[in-house]
Amino acid sequence: MPELPEVETIRRDLVKSIVGLTIIDIDLRLPKLIRGYSAEEFVRRLKGAKVLEAGRRAKMLILKTSAGELLIHLKMSGRLIYCPAACLEEKHTHVIFFMDNGSELRFVDMRKFGFFRLVADSELSTIPELANLGPEPLDISLSEFTRLINKKKTSKRSIKALLMDQSFVAGIGNIYADEVLFAAGVMPSRPVLSMTEGETAAIHHQIRTVLSLAVKNRGTSFSQYVDASGQTGRHQEQLKVYRQTGKSCPRCGKPIERIKLGGRGTHFCSDCQR
DNA sequence: CCGTTCCTGGAT
DNA sequence: ATCCAGGAACGG
16 A cells, blocks of 8 residues: 555645535445445435545545545555546546546545545544554654653564554555665564664654655555556655665665565665664 | 455566 | 565454
């Protein structure tokens, strides 16, 4: 899926394109992607609703509407595409929102893992998909990050698994976990309990540096991810280790290695990361 | 903790 | 044919 930088890019696009518009109709072709309400009730409630704001929490998009908060999770392959006027329909288009100015917002998802949830009345913080999220990685201070790491100091799990744990810090996925740990000089497989004060500070610093640069570059595009206008991001050109197996480490020249950690492809330089 | 599962498709 | 893929819930 889009991780924090990709979702943030889409959010900023949607602020410019659909905030202020009203949904006049919805073509929902894959009812199972709606959580909470039935598909019929979801459509009934959102028809006629005005989009008031486009927000984000971790990797979740939150469209504030006059009918409640619309949560959208893109998971691995979901895309939100804004069509100002007639655009060709892509394969795997599962939902189309028709807006009152003739434009459309389309949800396209090859793997069908993404979901929508309309929250009409309850507190957002009680929603299951939001309730257990940790702090935003770009907001957390060094002292707070250090405190959270120290709380996990009994854990033998890898530092990479912890960074990807959304209840620890919310928004980092497989790409940026590898990139952050390379930039911080820490091996992804290192147990959390072995982190030094200096390494913790380096990881905190690189989370900020790597994620904000990726946002500036409008995200990383491989196969699926594009922004809300259908354009690819640019951060794939800046990746140091992710999917760079066998290529020379940009710092020391040694070939980048790949292992499997927690079921995920994990990329690193064994000279630059300890 | 790890593996499996939800899906479809591209790469090897 | 087999493995892999920006996520995350679930079960053992």
